[in-house]
Amino acid sequence: MPTISLTVNGKPVSAEADTRQLLSVFLREQLGLTGTHIGCDTSQCGVCVIHVDGKAVKSCTMLALQADGADVTTIEGLASEGEMHPMQEAFRDHHALQCGFCTPGMVMMSVVLARDNPDLDDDAIRHGLEGNLCRCTGYQNIIHAVRAGAKAMKG
Amino acid sequence: MEKFGIGQGIRRHEDFRFLSGKGTYIDDITHDGMVHAVVVRSPHAHAKIVAIEAQSAMAMPGVLLIVTGEDWTREGFGTMPTKSAVQKKIDGTPLNQPPRHALAIDTARYVGEPVALVVAETEMQAVDAAEALDIDYDELDAVVDPVKALAPGAPQLWDDIPGNFCLDFELGDKDGTQAAFASADHVVSLAIENNRVTAVPLETRGAIASYDPETENYLLENATQNVHANRATFAGDVLNIPEEQLHHIAPDVGGGFGAKNSAYGEPALILYAAKRTGRPVKWINQRGESFLSDTHGRGQLSTVELALDKDGTFRALRTSTIGGIGCYCWTVGPFTPSGGAARTQGGPYNFPAMYYSSKVAFTNTAPMDPYRGAGRPEASFQTERIIDYAARTLGFDPVELRRRNLMTPDMLPRKTPMGLDVDSGNFPEVFDRTLAMSDRAGYRARVAASAEKGIRRGFAIAPYMECTGGGPKEFAGVDFGRDGTVTLRVGSQSTGMGHETSMPQILAAELGIDFDRVTYVQGDTEATPIGGGHGGSRNLEVGGNAVLQAAREITAKGKRIAAHLLNSNEDDIDFADGAFKDVKTGQSIAMDDVIEASFETGRLPEAMDPGCLDTGTVYEREIITIPNGCHAAEVEVDPETGAVRVERFWAVDDFGKIINPLLADGQVMGGVAQGLGQALLEEIVYDEDSGQLLTGSLMDYALPRADDLPEMKIAYFEDAPTAKNPLGVKGAGEAGCCGAPPAIVNAVIDALAPDGVRHIEMPLTPEKVWRAIASAR
Ligand code: FES
Ligand code: FES
Numbered sequence: 001m002p003t004i005s006l007t008v009n010g011k012p013v014s015a016e017a018d019t020r021q022l023l024s025v026f027l028r029e030q031l032g033l034t035g036t037h038i039g040c041d042t043s044q045c046g047v048c049v050i051h052v053d054g055k056a057v058k059s060c061t062m063l064a065l066q067a068d069g070a071d072v073t074t075i076e077g078l079a080s081e082g083e084m085h086p087m088q089e090a091f092r093d094h095h096a097l098q099c100g101f102c103t104p105g106m107v108m109m110s111v112v113l114a115r116d117n118p119d120l121d122d123d124a125i126r127h128g129l130e131g132n133l134c135r136c137t138g139y140q141n142i143i144h145a146v147r148a149g150a151k152a153m154k155g
Numbered sequence: 156m157e158k159f160g161i162g163q164g165i166r167r168h169e170d171f172r173f174l175s176g177k178g179t180y181i182d183d184i185t186h187d188g189m190v191h192a193v194v195v196r197s198p199h200a201h202a203k204i205v206a207i208e209a210q211s212a213m214a215m216p217g218v219l220l221i222v223t224g225e226d227w228t229r230e231g232f233g234t235m236p237t238k239s240a241v242q243k244k245i246d247g248t249p250l251n252q253p254p255r256h257a258l259a260i261d262t263a264r265y266v267g268e269p270v271a272l273v274v275a276e277t278e279m280q281a282v283d284a285a286e287a288l289d290i291d292y293d294e295l296d297a298v299v300d301p302v303k304a305l306a307p308g309a310p311q312l313w314d315d316i317p318g319n320f321c322l323d324f325e326l327g328d329k330d331g332t333q334a335a336f337a338s339a340d341h342v343v344s345l346a347i348e349n350n351r352v353t354a355v356p357l358e359t360r361g362a363i364a365s366y367d368p369e370t371e372n373y374l375l376e377n378a379t380q381n382v383h384a385n386r387a388t389f390a391g392d393v394l395n396i397p398e399e400q401l402h403h404i405a406p407d408v409g410g411g412f413g414a415k416n417s418a419y420g421e422p423a424l425i426l427y428a429a430k431r432t433g434r435p436v437k438w439i440n441q442r443g444e445s446f447l448s449d450t451h452g453r454g455q456l457s458t459v460e461l462a463l464d465k466d467g468t469f470r471a472l473r474t475s476t477i478g479g480i481g482c483y484c485w486t487v488g489p490f491t492p493s494g495g496a497a498r499t500q501g502g503p504y505n506f507p508a509m510y511y512s513s514k515v516a517f518t519n520t521a522p523m524d525p526y527r528g529a530g531r532p533e534a535s536f537q538t539e540r541i542i543d544y545a546a547r548t549l550g551f552d553p554v555e556l557r558r559r560n561l562m563t564p565d566m567l568p569r570k571t572p573m574g575l576d577v578d579s580g581n582f583p584e585v586f587d588r589t590l591a592m593s594d595r596a597g598y599r600a601r602v603a604a605s606a607e608k609g610i611r612r613g614f615a616i617a618p619y620m621e622c623t624g625g626g627p628k629e630f631a632g633v634d635f636g637r638d639g640t641v642t643l644r645v646g647s648q649s650t651g652m653g654h655e656t657s658m659p660q661i662l663a664a665e666l667g668i669d670f671d672r673v674t675y676v677q678g679d680t681e682a683t684p685i686g687g688g689h690g691g692s693r694n695l696e697v698g699g700n701a702v703l704q705a706a707r708e709i710t711a712k713g714k715r716i717a718a719h720l721l722n723s724n725e726d727d728i729d730f731a732d733g734a735f736k737d738v739k740t741g742q743s744i745a746m747d748d749v750i751e752a753s754f755e756t757g758r759l760p761e762a763m764d765p766g767c768l769d770t771g772t773v774y775e776r777e778i779i780t781i782p783n784g785c786h787a788a789e790v791e792v793d794p795e796t797g798a799v800r801v802e803r804f805w806a807v808d809d810f811g812k813i814i815n816p817l818l819a820d821g822q823v824m825g826g827v828a829q830g831l832g833q834a835l836l837e838e839i840v841y842d843e844d845s846g847q848l849l850t851g852s853l854m855d856y857a858l859p860r861a862d863d864l865p866e867m868k869i870a871y872f873e874d875a876p877t878a879k880n881p882l883g884v885k886g887a888g889e890a891g892c893c894g895a896p897p898a899i900v901n902a903v904i905d906a907l908a909p910d911g912v913r914h915i916e917m918p919l920t921p922e923k924v925w926r927a928i929a930s931a932r
Pocket of ligand 2: 096097098099100101102103133134135136137357409410651
């Protein structure tokens with residue numbers, strides 16, 4: 001099995017990866033980062049979204065080997081020094097999660113949406129989250145949370 | 156210290172864990188030496204299993220075990236019986252129940268039915284071996300449509316069940332209803348299909364089984380919403396072992412909505428595999444497998460008839476339904492199209508007479524079991540659709556026709572013709588509040604604005620009345636630690652609804668202690684002696700009241716301790732705001748001091764021992780409650796494309812006392828989203844000939860996405876309290892699925908009324924809407 005080296009949540013890591021292993025599975029099984037979830041087999045649900053070189057990526061759409069040399073952030077790396085990221089705070093404040101299964105992907109996607117467009121309106125948020133399914137919340141509180149989280153990120 | 160009361164929108168305890176990626180869902184768990192199981196599923200809707208050649212797959216790298224129907228028979232494992240609340244046909248004989256094993260024994264009867272289990276060191280090895288497993292099938296004719304299944308000459312699923320007939324059912328006054336129909340001024344009738352859908356919790360089903368040969372005990376960690384009842388099935392019915400030998404745990408569960416209620420076959424298979432291999436065995440469904448093998452819901456074909464007088468007064472309602480349940484009775488499959496859909500027929504309207512009848516058929520499809528609402532959404536949709544249809548065909552204003560026929564508070568309490576005890580509610584007031592919220596004054600202008608763009612706009616209001624369900628008993632246990640911690644154990648279970656917050660909230664409010672001190676334990680057969688899990692919007696109604704009862708037992712004991720410490724008479728002690736007070740002397744002692752004293756023999760009255768505040772109690776509901784409310788929708792329809800947009804949505808719900816409005820909002824919004832999904836997007840479709848599932852992935856089965864939903868406006872009506880339980884709660888979980896589909900569908904029909912469209916079957920996809928417009932023109 002080939003070995004890949006990458007930066008995950010700020011730390012350099014090297015690990016073996018099966019040639020047909022998806023990045024989502026690699027993160028979960030090789031690195032034990034189970035906050036990145038898997039909800040489908042057709043890249044439709046978005047629960048696996050992480051940041052790869054600053055972009056929001058469905059980690060089930062990449063092979064682990066393709067992440068060789070990349071800078072990856074997962075939900076586990078979003079909070080800094082025990083302080084929740086403003087987007088995480090906003091999700092809690094607005095009751096934007098129920099079962100929590102979509103939540104890591106939803107938060108990771110939202111952070112990038114807010115970073116790339118600080119003046120997000122509700123339509124832009126709803127459109128931006130089209131690739132992230134949630135079966136529990138009806139999305140409304142997620143929209144409110146992203147709006148608030150984006151504002152907080154602007155500072 | 157944070158003190159919270161009942162009724163406050165406390166933010167959730169569990170969120171830190173979920174938001175930081177520290178949730179522990181089934182697939183996040185690993186054990187030393189753990190191996191992996193893959194289920195081999197039937198590719199055919201109906202086929203004899205002629206032979207399974209397992210030897211070459213067994214020889215593949217890493218393969219440890221292959222389990223087939225032959226092995227299962229040899230081991231003598233039992234079948235899984237249905238626990239449907241309806242068990243008899245109309246003639247009083249038992250329903251027809253085929254034997255359901257954990258996997259197909261000699262015949263597969265739906266695409267996706269487990270046929271074998273392959274266990275290997277790694278998941279990839281198990282997948283490879285499963286693909287290589289050589290199974291010889293002899294294909295048989297299949298039938299997926301319940302109407303066709305009941306027709307003469309249909310392919311027969313079971314040798315000893317003629318006509319694929321499971322049971323028939325009736326409820327209400329048949330003759331009285333017939334008489335009302337005979338003498339009514341108007342009768343309208345409509346064939347209505349309630350589309351077959353599936354729950355699609357974002358976490359798929361999965362489990363890990365372990366076996367300890369020394370104690371002969373099993374551990375099953377399972378993404379289920381019902382550990383106790385399913386343990387009874389796996390241990391008692393299948394494995395023939397005492398229940399105590401199976402420890403059943405649900406870790407964090409990523410949604411359920413009914414699809415994780417049942418006792419499925421896969422956990423039983425891996426329990427056996429764990430014993431055989433001596434290793435912990437993990438099985439996780441792929442999404443595609445879940446579409447094939449999760450239970451589906453709704454899927455009812457009905458003829459609904461309404462009798463009414465010239466002035467629009469309702470005289471009678473009659474519904475006859477055909478429901479398919481797949482090839483087994485599954486866990487409670489026969490109940491939904493029978494008792495489940497019957498009870499809440501007629502909604503909150505004043506019907507002097509009602510009659511419901513149904514026939515339930517076996518089909519070559521995935522099993523049917525509860526999906527959020529299990530019969531009540533069907534009843535609500537049937538009632539609201541026929542009323543709307545009557546209004547349009549007879550020329551009544553749909554809003555007025557509804558308003559004038561609602562039960563009024565002076566009619567309550569009453570037993571409906573369907574036998575439902577309606578104790579409380581103010582349906583006209585809830586209706587009026589919904590109307591007031593929905594800005595009727597501005598409606599004309601909005602219609603005009605839509606028309607400018609060439610778009611039709613429509614509005615509909617849908618009052619609903621449903622009922623709770625699920626296990627009638629619940630256990631709550633409270634343990635106090637010397638370090639000040641409080642552990643609350645309850646047998647009901649959250650799959651996302653936030654019990655870790657709402658249940659400690661009740662306890663903390665009652666005891667006057669800090670909410671953050673309470674640790675919550677659920678989903679564990681060793682933590683509570685009984686447990687009803689999750690289902691039927693039962694948690695606050697049954698579990699919440701168990702917590703309240705435990706808290707009251709604790710304060711009663713606390714009074715004795717306080718009296719002892721204050722040298723008072725126990726009868727003079729009052730408990731309020733976290734303190735025991737002697738009403739005569741004015742002396743008081745805090746709950747925390749009493750808790751501390753409860754550990755010290757010297758500070759306790761004679762008959763009490765250290766640790767005496769620890770409490771375990773069972774609450775039993777006497778009678779189910781009646782959640783109700785009113786939903787309304789405004790939609791835009793593009794007549795050129797048939798595309799529907801739900802523009803606005805309003806809900807006023809009477810759930811009784813609201814414990815935590817933040818969590819209640821979540822239940823309403825999530826339920827409305829699923830209701831919108833059923834109304835506009837979702838449908839399970841099987842190919843009529845081959846019985847293949849055509850909607851077997853998230854590419855083919857359309858779940859609502861963020862931009863399908865409007866901003867909903869939600870309010871609660873709390874002025875009609877129920878005395879059915881001490882907390883005064885009515886249940887919140889399933890309301891959205893009852894209110895949203897009729898509100899949305901009837902709003903689309905309203906928008907297209909000028910085009911002459913009278914009915915479109917759900918889901919209202921652009922194609923169906925476009926065709927309806929085209930054929931009406
Ligand atoms: S797991 Fe569903 S999109 Fe990646
Ligand atoms: S919170 Fe359960 S899927 Fe989004």
